[in-house]
Amino acid sequence: MPGKQPEPRPAAAVASEHDTKDSLGGLTPEELQQGQEAALALEERMALGAQTLVHAEVEQLYQEVRPLGQGRFGRVVLVTHCQKGASTGTGTTMALKQLPKTSTSLRSFLYEFCVGLSLGTHPAIVAAYGIGIESADSYSFLTEPILHGDLIAFIQPKVGLTPSEAAQRCAAQLASALEHIHALGLVYRDLKPENVLVCDPTCQHVKLADFGHTRPRGTLLRLAGPPIPYTAPELCALPPLPEGLPIQPALDAWALGVLVFCLLTGYFPWDQPLEDTDPFYEDFLVWRASRQAQDRPQPWFGLAPAADALLWELLDPHPRRRSPVGAVRGYLGQPWRQQDEEASGLKEGRQ
């Protein structure tokens, strides 16, 4: 979650100031409208959310069971309701995310709280409960608790997530969650294993959490710090408008491509998608340009052709040519790792 930051501006506001098509930074009128509608709906929810905030100290309402996690901005704890069953140990547990007022504005808090609510129910998205609390020093809200930690703990360095079925299941669930977010006119913008929570010990089910960076499509944004592997290249380039880049779901498709690569190999494909700075990214661009097998970068050696093809689609450096997150569905059930490809070949050979 972003804490106290300058207010991002919607592309619509900038468009009316410049009023040429280029002033939309490449956004079509339909995309602009979808983003505007999402922004209006969110503003309305935030106004309602502000009116219905409970004013109390968290300890008066909930009993802490144990800490669940700590982010840059928020502390997340497992709690039970003080009045219902807490003393007998039968109370329903919930996750309470507490954001100190020193680092989080009321608007940023309401944004994250209300985005979570506006996403409704989706099997791969952490469900938000409609309770927001303002205390003397913090803001808090409640969600369903997910008790097996985050995906990072399941990705073995140099190996990835095993077995391969788990990696495919995980990719399919995340693609579905992101598609749901995009259909609502929003862009998630923070896909990384730390924001994917795991529901069971064998990683059968995962859920997307932390909607502090989610914004309506078309919001103008600039890169706030150094890029990470998940940052799409268009965000690293000079923005098309002085106010920034109008954000698109393609940012999430890129991040999903990087995450799938990590799930399959246990490596990042590059540190930063910066030509002339990152040799791994440069090798990737050379391979894309030549399409020659001999140019395939070393970290890709363990991938089967289906995974190559999927990642080729999701990791297209040109956002307009990049496939949407739903592309994952077209590759499910095929081998994604070379070793699976070989095993299935052996099986066929025996039959």
Ligand SMILES: Nc1ncnc2c1ncn2[C@@H]1O[C@H](COP(=O)(O)OP(=O)(O)OP(=O)(O)O)[C@@H](O)[C@H]1O
């Ligand atoms: N609903 C939940 N159930 C269980 N654990 C959770 C839940 N929500 C968050 N956590 C844990 O708390 C950690 C921090 O939460 P979160 O990512 O929402 O905080 P943040 O301050 O917004 O993080 P960031 O540093 O990514 O901005 C997560 O990595 C996760 O381990």
